[in-house]
Structures are given as structure tokens and as C-alpha cells.
Amino acid sequence: MTVEAQRTEAAGRTRRPPLALAAAGAGVAVLAVIPLVYLVVRSLEAFAAIPETLLRPRVGELLANSVVLALAVGAACLVLGTASGWVLARVRLPVRAAWLVLAALPLAVPSYLAAYGWLVAVPRLSGFWPSWMVLTMACTPYVTLPVAAALRSSSGELESVARSLGRHPLQAFLTVTWPRIAPSALAGVLIALLYTLSDFGAVSMLRFETLTWGIHSAYSSAFDRSQAALLSVVLVLLAFAVVVSERRLRRRVPATPSRSVPASFPVRPSLAPLLSALAIVPLLGVVVPMAGLLARLLQAETLREIDLGRFAAATASTLALGAAAAALTVLLALPVAALAARYRGALVSVVESLSFVGQALPGIVVGLSLVFFTLAVVPALYQGVAALVFAYAVLFLPRAVGSVRSGLALVPPHLLDVSRSLGAGRIASWARVTVPLALPSVGVAACLVAISVAKELPATLLLRPTGVSTLATELWGRTEVAEYGAAAPYAAMLVLVAAVPAVLLSGVASTPREES
Known part of the structure; x- marks a missing residue:
């Protein structure tokens, strides 16, 4: 131009x-x-009931469940996504294109569909930890992909210099590389937090009661729909806090050169933990649920x-x-x-x-x-x-x-x-x-x-x-x-x-x- x-x-x-x-x-x-x-207007109509509704122990339990689940999923996504992104960017993987597709594949599977696949395999599955696992697998690509892109556009020479000066590889990464990719990683984590807070299908199927479950239950009961509106406002406030944080972090993501930096590490046994982090997400988030779905679909009674x-x-x-x-x-x-x-x-x-x-x-x-x-x-x-x-x-x-x-x-x-x-x-x-x-x-x-x-x-x-x-x-x-x-x-x-x-x-x- x-x-x-x-x-x-x-x-x-x-x-x-x-x-x-x-x-x-x-x-x-x-x-x-x-x-x-209109949601705010509807909530203000029940203004007198706000203290009583929001101070109920049950509401506190639902709020705590939502926040704890979101934070747990965010922390797991940060660790798995950063490790997976590092492998995609820094390790000379065979058939790299296939690994990139596998890393993004969980984004195509709704969380409730993944939960269904796991329930087919393990019908008694329920509670916090299964919900955490399913949502972590669904959300990790939000961290993996931007981290891999940031690493591929930044040189690893400073990290090599830090290791040559006696730093442990993890110390070198945290000291030199992490500050450069942190905005991208944390922006992905905040998207995972928002996804988890808004999820309804997976937590409902896995019987873990969060704010979304409480909103649906309150609405389904014709006796207390004002509680559904008030709980919705609480959920919106949490979500807005996440969105504002994500937009601020997104502005801090540094401009990166367009030229990709080639991967520098060959596949070797010492990288097994990081390689497993890359493989476990598509395995638990896509392969196992889809295998359960396919197995159930091919049964004769299912066809009938x-x-x-x-x-x-x-x-x-x-x-x-x-x-x-x-x-x-x-x-x-x-x-x-x-x-x-x-x-x-x-x-x-x-x-x-x-x-x-x-x-x-x-x-x-x-x-x-x-x-x-x-x-x-x-x-x-x-x-x-x-x-x-x-x-x-x-x-x-x-x-x-x-x-x-x-x-x-x-x-x-x-x-x-x-x-x-x-x-x-x-x-x-x-x-x-x-x-x-x-x-x-x-x-x-x-x-x-x-x-x-x-x-x-x-x-x-x-x-x-x-x-x-x-x-x-x-x-x-x-x-x-x-x-x-x-x-x-x-x-x-x-x-x-x-x-x-x-x-x-x-x-x-x-x-x-x-x-x-």
C-alpha cells in the first residue's frame, strides 16, 4: 500500500x-x-429480597462451587496449555501439522458432549473432579494455541544463554521466556474462566451444582423466579470481571514478527512429561468421549x-x-x-x-x-x-x-x-x-x-x-x-x-x- x-x-x-x-x-x-x-430491571423489582436471597447458604455454596471450579480449570489450563504450546513451538515433532490439529480438536467438541462420552464409559461419574477434568480438556486449547504462536514468533536464544550460565531449564524459561508470552497465556486462561463460569451442560450431566445449575433450577420452579434473576446478575458480574480483565491483557500482548522461528529441540526422553501434556488433552477431551459415543452407537439396542x-x-x-x-x-x-x-x-x-x-x-x-x-x-x-x-x-x-x-x-x-x-x-x-x-x-x-x-x-x-x-x-x-x-x-x-x-x-x- x-x-x-x-x-x-x-x-x-x-x-x-x-x-x-x-x-x-x-x-x-x-x-x-x-x-x-431487562435482567437488571427484573432484579430490581425484587430489590427487597436481594439481601435475603443472596445471603442464603445455598447461594453461597453455588457461588463458591462456580468460582473454585473456574479457578481450578484456569490453573490446569495454564499449566497444560503452556507446556503443550512450548512443545508445539520448540520441539521438532514428526508430522507437526497433525499435532497442531489434535491440539485444537477439543474446541470442536462441546463440553456436554464430552461429558456424555465419559458417562457412557463410566456411568457413575459425577462431582467436582470429573467436571474439572472435562472442562479442562475443553478449554486448554485456548491457552495452547496463543502460547505456541507467541513462542514461534520469538527467539529462544536468550533462554539458551540463561541455561549456559547455569540456570535450570525451568528457571531459564520462567526468567526469560515467560514474561514475553504471559499476556497471551493469561488471556487464554481468562477465556477458559469465562467458558467455565457459563457452562451448564457438562456440570449438569456430571451433577456438580454451580450458579448456572442454580439459575436453571430456580427458573424451573415457578415459586421463586426472582431468585433466578438475582443469581443471573451475580453470574453476569463474574463474567464481566473476566471479560474486562481479558480485554486489558489483550492490549498488552506485544507485537510479534511475522517470521516463524524454527523448532530447536529434537524429541528425546527427557521431554516425556511435556510430550504427555500435549497428548493428554486430545486423548481425554476427544478420543475417549468419541470412542464411548461410537461404541454405544454401534450397539444393536441403540439402533432399535x-x-x-x-x-x-x-x-x-x-x-x-x-x-x-x-x-x-x-x-x-x-x-x-x-x-x-x-x-x-x-x-x-x-x-x-x-x-x-x-x-x-x-x-x-x-x-x-x-x-x-x-x-x-x-x-x-x-x-x-x-x-x-x-x-x-x-x-x-x-x-x-x-x-x-x-x-x-x-x-x-x-x-x-x-x-x-x-x-x-x-x-x-x-x-x-x-x-x-x-x-x-x-x-x-x-x-x-x-x-x-x-x-x-x-x-x-x-x-x-x-x-x-x-x-x-x-x-x-x-x-x-x-x-x-x-x-x-x-x-x-x-x-x-x-x-x-x-x-x-x-x-x-x-x-x-x-x-x-
Whole structure:
């Protein structure tokens, strides 16, 4: 890109946005915060009961369980993820590409699906430690991948110098290397904390009672729904604290050179503990659960238990909801992403920040708040498809905005100026220049949302229309009553449905883009 083009782009990011675009972005921001605002309003209606509710020993127990589980998962992810990332970056592994895929594979398996696979193998599994194990395996890649990237972009020469001066390898790593990769590692840990705090499916299947379990139980009891709202506010406050910390750490991640540093250590026996850390995550997080699923699926009695009509309906509902949510979420993301990619200022900052509120709202909180909202404001939408799709849009809008924003940012503003100077109007220039260049990122956003919708459980449980089930809700319902054989087909189809957008995502993401 020329200097003149860079100046044009910088000017484009500082001028005032068009009124229509600013209004559209503000409208999306308002929609995104409806669940949070109404949840606070609903909680204030029970203001007199706040001290009594929050000081109950049971609430303290649920809060302690959530915090302890999140901290335990975060600590384990930090150790396993840092060790695995170091191996991926520093050790000359055979078939490195395969190890990279295995390290990321647990991200494709929902925690409740992994819990189901373990329950098939060990039906009596329950409590804190199984929940800790399942969630640790699900979240470790959030640390492994950024740590590996940070290490691959930084030289290990200083670490070698420290060892040559008599430092133990671990001391050398902690003294020289850790300060450089700590922001990336801790940012991944904070994502793991947020994931654990918001998890409902795994802890419910494994019978470990956390805040999400308490919220669902309080809502299911028609006698104390105010407690569900108050518990949701507590969970949101915890999640917001994590999100704020993660964003601060993300700003501290240092810029790294684009050139990758080659691995420097051969595979040797002394590295066995670190190599085992790399292998144990996909083994316990993917291989064992999927083996249990496959074994149960191939049993003859499982095939006889399949209700083909219900199975087909759940699959169709999952696909339809995913497509509808992807379309709505991308549509809402476009004005916010356009503002963030092209303009600066207080309005743009506020709109972008409010659109990311869903990142700190667990699915069960969004579902519960929209239940309250629809009953009080728009009863016609209660337990309707529109409310459910809107909940998905709020939850996954941050993912879509991030992807679309990155695509729009790659379109140089001077190309639009050239198009308009040649006689094309604003809309025609946008259609001819911006759309083709940003389309791959829009496709990535749609695939990300579709994958997330297929796996979303708590919001779906609360908002789905009567008689409508998805693969996730069918799987959860059957495992809740220990019908593991009947749940196996739904689990297998869920893996396939989530895999299809993932394959499309890899193809879309690899589409070449024009260089400016």
C-alpha cells in the first residue's frame, strides 16, 4: 500500500460516519443490551429480597462451587496449555501439522458432549473432579494455541544463554521466556474462566451444582423466579470481571514478527512429561468421549431405540435455527463492523463495546432475561422461534462483528474513492468493491455462528417453542435420565452437523484476498 493510500485510509477512519450507518449501528447496540437491561430491571423489582436471597447458604455454596471450579480449570489450563504450546513451538515433532490439529480438536467438541462420552464409559461419574477434568480438556486449547504462536514468533536464544550460565531449564524459561508470552497465556486462561463460569451442560450431566445449575433450577420452579434473576446478575458480574480483565491483557500482548522461528529441540526422553501434556488433552477431551459415543452407537439396542421421526425433526430444527441465526447475526454485525473498521470516535467506541455485551452473557442468562422480557413486554413472542433466534444473535454477535470487521478493514478506502470518481454511486461502489473483498469474512462469520448455534444448550432449553427440540436438547434430555443409548444418535449427528460448517469455514477462510 502506498503512502498516499495509507493517508487516505487514516483519514477515512477519522471522518464522521454517515448518519444512516451511525443510526443502524446504534440500533444494533440497543438490541444487543436488551437482555442485560431487562435482567437488571427484573432484579430490581425484587430489590427487597436481594439481601435475603443472596445471603442464603445455598447461594453461597453455588457461588463458591462456580468460582473454585473456574479457578481450578484456569490453573490446569495454564499449566497444560503452556507446556503443550512450548512443545508445539520448540520441539521438532514428526508430522507437526497433525499435532497442531489434535491440539485444537477439543474446541470442536462441546463440553456436554464430552461429558456424555465419559458417562457412557463410566456411568457413575459425577462431582467436582470429573467436571474439572472435562472442562479442562475443553478449554486448554485456548491457552495452547496463543502460547505456541507467541513462542514461534520469538527467539529462544536468550533462554539458551540463561541455561549456559547455569540456570535450570525451568528457571531459564520462567526468567526469560515467560514474561514475553504471559499476556497471551493469561488471556487464554481468562477465556477458559469465562467458558467455565457459563457452562451448564457438562456440570449438569456430571451433577456438580454451580450458579448456572442454580439459575436453571430456580427458573424451573415457578415459586421463586426472582431468585433466578438475582443469581443471573451475580453470574453476569463474574463474567464481566473476566471479560474486562481479558480485554486489558489483550492490549498488552506485544507485537510479534511475522517470521516463524524454527523448532530447536529434537524429541528425546527427557521431554516425556511435556510430550504427555500435549497428548493428554486430545486423548481425554476427544478420543475417549468419541470412542464411548461410537461404541454405544454401534450397539444393536441403540439402533432399535432410535425414533426416526423425532431424530429427523431435531436435525431439521438444528439446521434451520443455525441458518436463521447466522443470517440475522451477520445482518446485525454489518453496520457495527463497518463503523469499527472505517471510523473512530466516542459513538463508534460505545456502539462496538455494547455489541460485545453478549461475550459476557452466559447463554442461560440471555435465555432467562428474554423469557422475562417476552412475558412482560411482547407476550406473543414468548417461546417463539423469533425470540430464540434473537437470543442466538445476541450471544454470537461479538464473533460475527470481529470477523466482518477484519474483512472490511482489508478493503482500502481509496478504492471506493476511485470507484466514485469514475461515476459510480455510493451503493454501486460498495457492491462492486467492498462486497467481493469482504465476502470471505462474512462467510466466516456465518459459519462461526452456525457452529455455535448447533452447540448452544441453555438458551435453547429456556426459549425453544413447545414441541421443538434440537440435537443439543435431545442429547441433554436423554442423558439427564441416564438414557445413554437413546442419546447416542443425537450426539453423533451433532458432531456431524457441527463439522459441516467447520469444513466450510476452513474453505472460506483460505479463500485468497486481493492485496492492497
